[in-house]
Amino acid sequence: xxxxxxxxxxxxxxxxxxxxxxxxxxxxxxxxxxxxxxxxxxxxxxxxxxxxxxxxxxxxxxxxxxxxxxxxxxxxxxxxxxxxxxxxxxxxxxxxxxxxxxxxxxxxxxxxxxxxxxxxxxxxxxxxxxxxxxxxxxxxxxxxxxxxxxxxxxxxxxxxxxxxxxxxxxxxxxxxxxxxxxxxxxxxxxxxxxxxxxxxxxxxxxxxxxxxxxxxxxxxxxxxxxxxxxxxxxxxxxxxxxxxxxxxxxxxxxxxxxxxxxxxxxxxxxxxxxxxxxxxxxxxxxxxxxxxxxxxxxxxxxxxxxxxxxxxxxxxxxxxxxxxxxxxxxxxxxxxxxxxxxxxxxxxxxxxxxxxxxxxxxxxxxxxxxxxxxxxxxxxxxxxxxxxxxxxxxxxxxxxxxxxxxxxxxxxxxxxxxxxxxxxxxxxxxxxxxxxxxxxxxxxxxxxxxxxxxxxxxxxxx
Amino acid sequence: xxxxxxxxxxxxxxxxxxxxxxxxxxxxxxxxxxxxxxxxxxxxxxxxxxxxxxxxxxxxxxxxxxxxxxxxxxxxxxxxxxxxxxxxxxxxxxxxxxxxxxxxxxxxxxxxxxxxxxxxxxxxxxxxxxxxxxxxxxx
Numbered sequence: 104x105x106x107x108x109x110x111x112x113x114x115x116x117x118x119x120x121x122x123x124x125x126x127x128x129x130x131x132x133x134x135x136x137x138x139x140x141x142x143x144x145x146x147x148x149x150x151x152x153x154x155x156x157x158x159x160x161x162x163x164x165x166x167x168x169x170x171x172x173x174x175x176x177x178x179x180x181x182x183x184x185x186x187x188x189x190x191x192x193x194x195x196x197x198x199x200x201x202x203x204x205x206x207x208x209x210x211x212x213x214x215x216x217x218x219x220x221x222x223x224x225x226x227x228x229x230x231x232x233x234x235x236x237x238x239x240x241x242x243x244x245x246x247x248x249x250x251x252x253x254x255x256x257x258x259x260x261x262x263x264x265x266x267x268x269x270x271x272x273x274x275x276x277x278x279x280x281x282x283x284x285x286x287x288x289x290x291x292x293x294x295x296x297x298x299x300x301x302x303x304x305x306x307x308x309x310x311x312x313x314x315x316x317x318x319x320x321x322x323x324x325x326x327x328x329x330x331x332x333x334x335x336x337x338x339x340x341x342x343x344x345x346x347x348x349x350x351x352x353x354x355x356x357x358x359x360x361x362x363x364x365x366x367x368x369x370x371x372x373x374x375x376x377x378x379x380x381x382x383x384x385x386x387x388x389x390x391x392x393x394x395x396x397x398x399x400x401x402x403x404x405x406x407x408x409x410x411x412x413x414x415x416x417x418x419x420x421x422x423x424x425x426x427x428x429x430x431x432x433x434x435x436x437x438x439x440x441x442x443x444x445x446x447x448x449x450x451x452x453x454x455x456x457x458x459x460x461x462x463x464x465x466x467x468x469x470x471x472x473x474x475x476x477x478x479x480x481x482x483x484x485x486x487x488x489x490x491x492x493x494x495x496x497x498x499x500x501x502x503x504x505x506x507x508x509x510x511x512x513x514x515x516x517x518x519x520x521x522x523x524x525x526x527x528x529x530x531x532x533x534x535x536x537x538x539x540x541x542x543x544x545x546x547x548x549x550x551x552x553x554x555x556x557x558x559x560x561x562x563x564x565x
Numbered sequence: 566x567x568x569x570x571x572x573x574x575x576x577x578x579x580x581x582x583x584x585x586x587x588x589x590x591x592x593x594x595x596x597x598x599x600x601x602x603x604x605x606x607x608x609x610x611x612x613x614x615x616x617x618x619x620x621x622x623x624x625x626x627x628x629x630x631x632x633x634x635x636x637x638x639x640x641x642x643x644x645x646x647x648x649x650x651x652x653x654x655x656x657x658x659x660x661x662x663x664x665x666x667x668x669x670x671x672x673x674x675x676x677x678x679x680x681x682x683x684x685x686x687x688x689x690x691x692x693x694x695x696x697x698x699x700x701x702x703x704x
Binding site for chain 1: 598601604605614615673
């Protein structure tokens with residue numbers, strides 16, 4: 104047990120907290136690395152900034168501990184309801200209302216110009232109703248933000264408090280700007296100055312669009328549930344069609360969709376020959392390793408000290424990762440591989456051009472820990488091997504700490520969806536091979552599994 | 566151009582094309598298959614990999630038979646007649662692949678994908694057998 108000295112501080116609601124000694128038991132709210140001596144060598148649980156999910160890494164023992172993913176630190180910020188989405192949701196709603204309001208405002212402007220009092224009188228109730236709708240939405244936003252502020256104020260950890268408070272400040276700012284804009288519109292409408300109304304409406308729309316664009320999809324202090332993952336904007340890499348809220352972003356999570364009645368077909372000797380060939384392909388790349396693991400009952404993974412084989416999703420004791428995987432569509436019974444940051448594949452990803460580009464483009468967000476969940480796509484030209492191995496992957500909690508170390512968890516699910524035959528010759532060929540994978544999968548000759556990679560490296564290496 | 570020079574260019578071209586066949590196949594495969602079905606791209610890449618292994622086995626043998634029968638370039642024919650020269654070239658080929666694979670490209674798949682030594686190894690074995698057969702015949 105460790106003790107730390109906490110300075111006196113004043114909460115937002117005015118409560119004064121005296122200076123005190125806080126005891127840390129190494130689990131909840133701990134920031135200190137905990138060392139455990141095991142058969143695998145000294146196992147360290149990473150400091151919270153590095154490891155929010157309790158995954159341990161071995162120091163000198165060669166690879167992961169057998170009891171990896173054992174729950175670890177219960178993150179306080181995951182218990183706090185979403186803050187970032189309140190303002191985004193409101194922006195999405197009000198942007199829609201503002202779009203409808205724009206033609207009304209234009210008609211009213213024309214009515215004023217042509218001195219058409221009758222038309223103006225007809226349009227005024229519609230206009231007022233829309234403005235009221237905007238005001239109501241903003242008042243809901245205000246009440247939700249206030250509620251979250253109350254919860255944040257009850258946070259006892261000063262570090263957490265300041266982080267959460269800082270994340271809420273821009274939302275209050277956005278709310279305030281939106282309200283100012285609505286008030287200006289109302290005032291201008293009362294004075295029949297619809298030119299100002301239209302200009303202000305334009306400003307308001309820009310403001311809401313900027314909120315939607317600039318806010319991260321899932322801020323760091325957001326609970327990791329299905330609601331927070333924007334499924335609607337996710338493009339299924341296999342079908343290239345947007346998938347709906349009820350569907351998983353992982354292609355194989357809905358194997359029944361689009362499957363013809365004749366599937367799965369029987370496996371022929373040609374299929375088995377192909378399987379044998381791929382099982383013994385003498386290339387050690389991420390793409391071939393993934394395929395070999397799927398075909399060889401994880402033989403490669405079992406031999407690799409940097410990889411842990413999990414028998415089911417339930418082996419992940421950490422609730423946050425477990426829930427996220429489940430929400431992403433990984434079946435409960437699916438086996439999985441956990442790669443340490445020293446594994447070949449993790450190193451390959453760490454050196455990939457796509458990840459470097461992502462870090463450069465999102466450096467400030469990563470430093471602030473603003474990104475909870477994100478997705479990247481490995482390109483065919485820059486990272487052909489990773490494109491073949493993963494294509495799209497989900498990044499969980501990517502961040503750069505004060506020491507300049509980038510860390511993230513990468514989640515993917517290895518499986519195949521059935522595809523209907525297209526007309527083009529190349530398309531037919533692609534589909535045939537894809538369906539070969541599906542056929543093998545359905546006949547239990549190719550195993551689906553989830554992949555959890557831990558990536559950690561110094562950013563100045565880029 | 567002299568016939569010998571044409572033969573030399575033909576020989577080197579076929580040799581290099583055969584050596585790089587895996588890489589050429591994979592590159593064309595990425596261009597044609599890329600984007601929407603990575604698994605199909607991967608599987609065709611692996612199939613083409615096996616096809617290129619077949620090419621790397623067959624082309625040097627057929628090519629060598631053709632060279633021995635029709636070529637007149639003494640430097641090329643030396644490979645099939647002199648144990649010293651063919652061994653020197655073999656060591657050079659392996660050394661070249663080792664240096665490039667380990668120190669420059671640093672990829673364990675280098676030899677399989679781009680290496681010149683696997684193709685030359687087939688030629689070397691063919692040359693050894695031919696020399697042995699000729700020696701036995703000339704006794």
